[in-house]
Amino acid sequence: MxxxxxxxxxxxxxxxxxxxxxxxxxxxxxxxxxxxxxxxxxxxxxxxxxxxxxxxxxxxxxxxxAKPAASWADKVVWTGDVRYRYEGIDDDRRDDERNRNRLRARIGVEAQVTDTVKAGVALASGSDDPVSSNQTLGGGGSSKGINLDMGWIDWNFAENLNLVAGKTKNPFYKPAKNGLVWDGDYRPEGGHLSYDNGTIWAVAAYHFLNSDNGSNGTNDVEEMFGAQLGFNGSISDTTSYKIGASYFYIPVEGSASFVDGDFFGNSSVGGLHALDYEVAEVFAELNTNLGGIPTTLFADFVQNTDSDADEDTGYAMGVKLGKVKNKGDWDFGYTYQDLEADAVFAAFADSDFGGGGTDVKGHKFSAGLGLSKNTQLALTYFKNEYGDFTRGEEFDYDRIQLDLKTKF
Known part of the structure; x- marks a missing residue:
């Protein structure tokens, strides 16, 4: 028992x-x-x-x-920024100087849908201008418009490989954020494939100018293609560099302007684009520390390889000292840029330099001062010339911008 x-x-x-x-x-x-x-x-x-x-x-x-179950708040990230701007413009083609006050407000949300899928939506002030979300103040204090700035899905389908579709941030790297080819506010539409392992990055993109073949009377889908390959390297603990090359194909010959009938410096015949844009780009950026001051130097060169283009090259080079992030931080920057009439597709180039577009050259000076964390006062001055330089039809263009901006 x-x-x-x-x-x-x-x-x-x-x-x-x-x-x-x-x-x-x-x-x-x-x-x-x-x-x-x-x-x-x-x-x-x-x-x-x-x-x-x-x-x-x-x-x-x-x-x-064991991993705790992620809450809704853990999966979602909100971001945003607000910028108030005073702007003065002295354009030789205008009788009077132009002064205006403008506001840019943007807010976005990004969600981690699954371990491999993210999605985001962003709204911004302004009009339907593809290269600006500025809203000029006026109208007796009238309400201002809000537009869809971005909407995208990002699928990480393999290690370091992502497929992104929708209206997205520009996937192509811009040395020192310079707008020689692309304005900073431009949001391409379509899709792109990207690879980035921290040392090498590559992008292949298929984007639309017009995706509805029934809306332009020609039964054509207007599209553009782009590819970029870049390399991240380091020389020492305080010095790194980026080098890269890009190719953009924008076949618009015989098409009307896509933005308010304006060709922004590009050649046109009978109200239609005279050329295609087959743009080759090479660039380099060096980030280092000089006497304890963060320093960036860059150079960017482009050429439209379309054989019919005469004014087909452009370049920019510049330096930036300092970095503004917290109270008391400062920075100073200088850029010289020369962009011939048909070097790039003008509608997407920097919308501030020389009034926007191509057929422009000159200087850009900038300075910033940190007022508190993520908040700064910035001053930018453009001393430019635009027009047909070969025939002596040059116009002076001066522009000053005083910005108070913050991000969250």
Whole structure:
């Protein structure tokens, strides 16, 4: 009878140790009493104690590595920025100087849908201008418009490989954020494939100028293609560099302007684009530290390889000292840029330099001062010329911008 009772107790105790390890200590206390009374042997007690200890260690490891369920708030990130701008423009073609106050407000949300899929939506002030989300203040304090700035899905389908579709941030790297080819507010529409392992990055994109072949009367889908390959390297702990090359194909010859009938410096014939844009780009950026001051130097060169283009090259080079992030931080920048009439597709180039577009050259000076974390006062001055330089039809263009801006 004693042997049968011991077997039942041992079996029950071992099952308890396996299924309910959190109760191991009280169970072992009871078994100690039974061992001391001779109900179970010391050997059986040790067998049960070892099983309980092993199960308890297994559960501790499971608890340590378990990931808590992500809440809705953990999956969603909000971002935004607001900029108030005073702007003065002195354009030789205008009789009077232009002065205006403008506001840019943007807000976006990004959600981690699954481990491999992200999605985002962003809204911005302004009009339907593809290269500006500025809103000029006026109208007696009237309400201002809000537009869809971005809407995208990002699928990380393999290691370091992403497929992104929608209206997105520009996937092509711009050295020192310079707008020689692309304005900073431009949001392409379509899709792109990107690879980035931290050292090498590559982008291949298929974007639309017009995706509805029934809306332009020609039954054509107007599209553009782009590719970029770049390399991140380092020389020392404080000095790194980026080099890259790009190719953009925008076949618009024979098409009307896509923005308010304006060709922004590009050649036109009979109200239509005269050329395609097959733009090759090479660039380099150096980031270092000079006397404790963060310093960036860059150079960017482009050429429209379309054989019919005469004024087909452009370049920009510049330097930036300092970096504004916190209160008291400062920076200063200088850029010289020369962009011939058909070097790039003008509608997407920097909308501030020379009034926007191509057929422009000159200087850009900038300075910033940190007022608090993520908030700064910035001053930018453009001293430019635009027009047909080969025929001496040059116009001076001066522009000053005073910005108060913050981001969150």
């Amino acid at each position: 004693k042997s049968k009772t011991s077997a039942i107790l041992i079996t029950g105790a071992m099952l308890s140790a396996a299924v309910l390890p959190v109760q191991a200590d009280p169970m072992l206390d009871l078994l100690k009493v039974l061992r001391d009374k001779g109900t179970i042997s010391a050997e059986d007690y040790n067998t049960i104690a070892d099983a309980a200890k092993a199960q308890e260690e297994k559960m501790d490891k499971m608890v340590a590595t």
